[in-house]
Amino acid sequence: MRWLAGISADDLAAVLSRRPEALDRPQVSSLTDLASRLQDPDAVMMTAGTLPLPALQVVEVLQALGSEQHEARAGRQRGPAVGLDQLAAALGRKPDDAELAATLSVLTQRALVWPDGDQLRMAGPLWSAFEHPLQLGLPAHALFEGAPAAALYEIAAALGLPRGRTRATALAGVCAALADGERVRSLIASGPVTVRDLLTKVAWEGPLVIAGYYDRPRNGPLAWAERHGLLVWDGWQHAQMPSEVGMALRGPDWRAPFDPLPPAPELVDVAPEMLQRESAAAATTAVEQASALLGAVAATPVALLKAGGVGARELRRLAKSVGCGEPEVRLWLELAYAAGLVGVSGMRVVPTEAYDGWCAADPTGRLLPLLRAWPHLPAAPLAGEGSAALVRDALGMAAYDLRPALLQAASELPEGRGVAGGLAEVLAWRLPMLADDPAVLDGLWREAHLVGAVAHGALTPLGRALLTGAALDTAISALLPSALAEALFQNDLTAVVPGTPAAALATLLDTAAVRESGGGAVTWRFSPASVRAALDAGNTPDGLLADLRAAAVGGALPQVLEYLVGDVGRQHGRVRVRAVGCVIHAEDPTLVAEIAGARSLRPLGLTVLAPTVLASTLPVAETLAALRSAGYAPSGEDAGGVGIVERAARHRVPAPRRAARHRPPRTPADLSALAQRLLSSYVDEPEEPAVRPTPMSVARDVRDHAAHLTAAQRLLLIGAVSQGTPIEISYTDGEGESTRRVIEPAELDGPKLSAWCRLRDDERVFLLSRIESVSPVG
Known part of the structure; x- marks a missing residue:
């Protein structure tokens, strides 16, 4: 907090530009409010997710160096502080190293790490960012904190230390001995080879060893290491290596990894x-x-x-x-x-x-x-x-x-x-x-x-x-080349567009032919079935030929295509189905007799009403489909004898109004003005404020799982969840049924909103992704 108050308006504006989530509504009211938002656990970890590798490496080292302080300061408002010289030494750098300074600047500009004199402080949530920073365990002092005095006396004796008069003196002696790297290495070197192998593996790969309550061996490398305080059993499932022991086994020349420069990939011309x-x-x-x-x-x-x-x-x-x-x-x-x-x-x-x-x-x-x-x-x-x-x-x-x-x-x-x-x-x-x-x-x-x-x-x-x-x-x-409005019609009953077809051309060809291929050229193939489908859709043979000629390069069609359309046109409509539940009629009695005797059409239950009229037991659509499957080319009629134009059903839904997940950018002038206002209104406080709860986690869940809502609807939903006020929603359930209902939000857990539903007079769980709209209760 005091660090924020002490930086320039330009530096504060730089922080605001890199932490846009801190500017979400409600509007930032003061520097105290801003500091609280910047320390929000969700916001801190979200920002940490955008850090480059060297910045994360610095965070990990700071957590490792400050872990003992962090344990000692648990519950206090101010976290640990780590000296810049400590950090530099752990990374194998000098305190004034330019690459280290650049990496710290990345963290400072995001209010994740900041200077406090010659010390460095870090955002509270980052002190637990890594479960085992640098694959090291907790310090010996923290691991032995709950150990009984008798156990400490035994470890001290195994380490060759005087017994000590009190538990505190025994603990101090054990911790000091384990912090002596040379002594630890000498002790392990004098032990069994199996112990050296086990401890070396743990020192490099992680601080935990499985040590179950019922199957812990009383002898062997694990027991030897526990007797000497090199592994500390947690009383249930694991034994942990103190960080001092891990550092001792890694050797005095070991340094934490630090990669300030990006990898250079192999390049080609x-x-x-x-x-x-x-x-x-x-x-x-x-x-x-x-x-x-x-x-x-x-x-x-x-x-x-x-x-x-x-x-x-x-x-x-x-x-x-x-x-x-x-x-x-x-x-x-x-x-x-x-x-x-x-x-x-x-x-x-x-x-x-x-x-x-x-x-x-x-x-x-x-x-x-x-x-x-x-x-x-x-x-x-x-x-x-x-x-x-x-x-x-x-x-x-x-x-x-x-x-x-x-x-x-x-x-x-x-x-x-x-x-x-x-x-x-x-x-x-x-x-x-x-x-x-x-x-x-x-x-x-x-x-x-x-x-x-x-x-x-x-x-x-x-x-x-x-x-x-x-x-x-x-x-x-x-x-992209301009769309082509003409096609090449060929003697093999194909049409080729050597590029991207215009929308009208593609629609015409899709109506009368079957698309066979795409890519650099698109190919359609004509067939009796495809031409018949075009006539079923309401085209006439002459009209279809005229449209195809207008779309042909040179304005002429191959004779074979002309013949195909003419032949199908002459056959089309010779048999007509009238919607009288339903009747089949034709001008040719021979054709009607052929249909009546067709074995494949028996499911229609055909009855001869007259030499040119048949009755079908099935509806018009099913009768048409059966006749076409049998090789005929019927056309449909309504009850008045008017031809039915068959078109594919069009399924459309309103285009969703999806708000962009990213925030609208703020101009540098806006951020500079906000920074100056916050700094000028700051009143010094004796203690840094504790992190207070904010609606940011609610905002995050709404943003992630209800991005389809408008910005205004999301704000209304966030406010209702944060304050428990009723709102009206349009909701689609798992069966696809949509209802409007008034709810009183109680708890938001990720994508699930628990609320009292006035429509059902009961508590219900709603998925944010199925809330179609949000409005105030009118």
């Missing part, structure tokens, strides 16, 4: 034209695959698993339909969901109202919303095979923070150079607490190539635009 060409190919493929995927979702909504997400069966179906792998399906589906192009309705994924406008856009307009969603996508769709899509988990949250870091690391590579094997080691140095899963890092690297942000191990111009957020549409336009 990359020509600029290669980058642009590869990025353009990736962008083109992305548009084609995403378009095909969303078309498949529009045709057949995707079923969700009961546990949530899109499962392997649906992913395989979509991959087969699109002609790509399941990983690509997961990526494009996640991006489409994040971009608001698909949403959830009940237990299905369906297109939103925004999808139709997206379909009508040119290739740049299609790719733009997908790429805008990619850097902050809260999912890791390529992290391992077989995972479900549209599932939010810890891997996804790590990926959310790692993508910008990946782009930043790639942007710092030398011009004209790329990395040979990826940036996993660099990311592990930049964000070690997040980049600890190789599958996530490999998946992000593949994602960057699939969206065209990285090619040949180097950042592309498109990737640079994603990093800066500037002129992204211009960067995409430079990669």
Whole structure:
């Protein structure tokens, strides 16, 4: 607190810029309030997750050096202090070392470590950041604190110490002996070889040894080490090595690891034209695959698993339909969901109202919303095979923070150079607490190539635009050719578009033909069934031919296609189904007799009403399907004899209003003004304030699990949970039923909100992800 009050307004503004969570609403009221927010355990650990490796290494060393003080000061407001010279010595550096100073500056600018004279203090939650800092145990004093006097006397005797008059003198003697590194090494060297092997292993790999209550040996290396105080049993399951013993066995020359410089990856030469060409190919493929995927979702909504997400069966179906792998399906589906192009309705994924406008856009307009969603996508769709899509988990949250870091690391590579094997080691140095899963890092690297942000191990111009957020549409336009409005119609009944087809052309060809392939050129194939489907959709033979000629290069169609459409057109409608529950009629009595005698049509229960009229026992749709399966080409009619136009059902849901997870940036001027206001209003206090509870953990849970709500709705929900005030919510249950209800929040535990529900007059548990909207009680 006093450190905050003593720094300049510029330095305080620098802290505020790096700790944006401290500025969440309600507005910071004073420097005391700010200090409390900066010490919030959730906020501190969230910030620690963004630290580079050398900063975490310093935190670990400070925790190890201050552990004894921390034990002694438990419950006090001010934590331990560690001398700068102690820290430097532990790292094998001088106190004025430039790299150490730079690392401390990273911590100071985040209010995690700060100077107090020639001492260093650290944010309270960081004193327990590592379970065993430097793989060392607690100091001997802490481990022997509860030991009975008789046990201490026995250890003192085993160490060759005088018995001492009191327990306190025995404890002091044992601790002093264990702190004498030379004496400890000499003692262990004189012991059995098995003891040396055991203790050496524990000294380097961790302070704990399994020592169960019922199976502890009375002899052997473990018992010998316990008798001499080199391992201390916890009375139940483990024996722990005092930190002094571990340091003694590591030797006087051992220093804590400190890696102030990032690893240098192996570089290769990359020509600029290669980058642009590869990025353009990736962008083109992305548009084609995403378009095909969303078309498949529009045709057949995707079923969700009961546990949530899109499962392997649906992913395989979509991959087969699109002609790509399941990983690509997961990526494009996640991006489409994040971009608001698909949403959830009940237990299905369906297109939103925004999808139709997206379909009508040119290739740049299609790719733009997908790429805008990619850097902050809260999912890791390529992290391992077989995972479900549209599932939010810890891997996804790590990926959310790692993508910008990946782009930043790639942007710092030398011009004209790329990395040979990826940036996993660099990311592990930049964000070690997040980049600890190789599958996530490999998946992000593949994602960057699939969206065209990285090619040949180097950042592309498109990737640079994603990093800066500037002129992204211009960067995409430079990669994607204009959409083609004409197709090449060939004698083998195929149509080829050597590029990205315009929306109108793709719709026409999808109506009358079957898409066979994508990539650099898209191919459709015409068949009697595909042409019949176009006529079923309301097209006439002449109209369809006219549309196809208008879309053909040169304005002419192959004769074979003209014949195909004409033949199917002559057959189409010869048999008509009228909705009179239902009746089949035709002008040709011979054809009607053939249908009546067809064995495959017996399930229809056909009855001859007249030489040209049959009655079916099944509805119109099922009768039409049965006739088509038998090889006929019927057309449907309504009860008045008007032809039925068959169109695929369109499933649409409103586009969700998803608020961005990242906070809107504050300008340097805003932060400077806030810093000056806080400093000018500060009144000195005799003691640093204890950390008080704040709603930050509530805000974090709401942010992580209800990001689909608007900012105003999230604030209303946070306030209601923090104060227990009633609110009205729209909630969708596990069966897909939506209700509005007034609730009185009681407790928030991660994604689950316990509250009194006035609708049910009972306590209920609500999932934040299923709350569709929040409003005040009117």
